[in-house]
Amino acid sequence: MGLLQSFLREHATIPAAKKKLVPTAWIITLVWFFFGIGPGAVIGNTIFGNPNDPSTWLFGMPSIWFWQLLWWALGVFMMWVPGLQDGNVDSSREGSRSPA
Secondary structure, eight states: OOHHHHHHHHHSOOOGGGGGGHHHHHHHHHHHIIIIISGGGGGGGTTTSOTTOGGGOTTSSOHHHHHHHHHHHHHHHHHHHHHHHTTOOOTTSSSOOOOO
16 A cells, blocks of 8 residues: 555544544535535525615625625535544634644
8 A cells, every 4th residue: 555545544534433424514515515606506696685776785785795705604614613523623722733
């Protein structure tokens, strides 16, 4: 086995206790793709107000802007949480932990 494969197997393997979360992670990822960057983003055109009438804008910006900010923030959160769960992110101080 090559050096790269050994390194990945040692550092990137999912623990057996967390393997049951893989289907849930795929579902969440597909939902994010659909609403954040896919055809579901069209819903954001009018959900928070008429794009042609600024007086109806719920958050003071066009609906699609807020929709995209919301889903992109959720995407960042989706990437941050697994790192937090695995101990790769230390929220008590700036930066992340040093590799062991």
